[in-house]
Amino acid sequence: MVVNTEVRELTGVEELLAATDLITEVWQAEIPPVPFPFMRALSQAGAQVLGGFVDGRLAGVAVGFLGSDPDGTLLHSHVVGVREEWRSAGVGRAIKLGQRDWCLERGIKRMAWTFDPLRRANACFNLAGLGAMGVSYHADFYGRMNDAFNRGIPTDRVLVHWDLAAAGPGRSPAPAPPDSPLLDIGEAGGPVRRAVGPLPGEEVRLRVPALPPDDVSLVLDWRLALREAMQPLLRSGYRWTGADRNGTYVLTAPLDPLPSTQRSR
Known part of the structure; x- marks a missing residue:
């Protein structure tokens, strides 16, 4: 209500x-x-x-x-x-x-x-x-x-x-094939990362749990996995543009990728 x-x-x-x-x-x-x-x-x-x-x-x-x-x-x-x-x-x-x-x-x-x-x-x-x-x-x-x-x-x-x-409502991701996320939820609840990174210009999807796990060591695993996945992408010009309640995050590739000499450190 x-x-x-x-x-x-x-x-x-x-x-x-x-x-x-x-x-x-x-x-x-x-x-x-x-x-x-x-x-x-x-x-x-x-x-x-x-x-x-x-x-x-x-x-x-x-x-x-x-x-x-x-x-x-x-x-x-x-x-x-x-x-x-x-x-x-x-x-x-x-x-x-x-x-x-x-x-x-x-x-x-x-x-x-x-x-x-x-x-x-x-x-x-x-x-x-x-x-x-x-x-x-x-x-x-x-x-x-x-x-x-x-x-x-x-x-x-x-x-x-x-x-x-x-200002207005943002984007909710469309359904994606189950094997597409760069980061996904494993059977034991921990993070599983796809071995191959995104192709140039490719939209990136990540899946995260509904809530941080109760187990502190598992929370730390998720923290470090999400950091490893998101930090370099955002640094290279990707933008986090979408999220839905099923746990899918979408990062959109830059229209004009930054030259390596111009990327923030």
């Missing part, structure tokens, strides 16, 4: 304290991922601190700040969290659209954020739901973290860009 969500800026001390508590609760973290003094400073400085309210209750939070890259100014969305009882109720989407509106009102036409590529539901939401695109892979981006989602494994992240002027 989709609920009506009011998205607005958070500015008062009580609301910002509640936002700090919500994010800490969502991540099941020992230390607040966004401490209150930092949250307060961001809000005071004009950064993006938004709350999503359902029936007057704070159901989700977004925190972002201005950044830039060679293509110009963007908003970096540092964290978005939704309270468990309101997940799959449209609150997260309402908050992302609220972030987009906030940006466009200020002349900001792009957003960027990072997420864990092993979180399949997030991939579907970001790529297929919003139309964002994965542009680069970052191994152990945050280093060691001690929350429920990251404890004991490298914090690999994919950076996505979202063109706000063209």
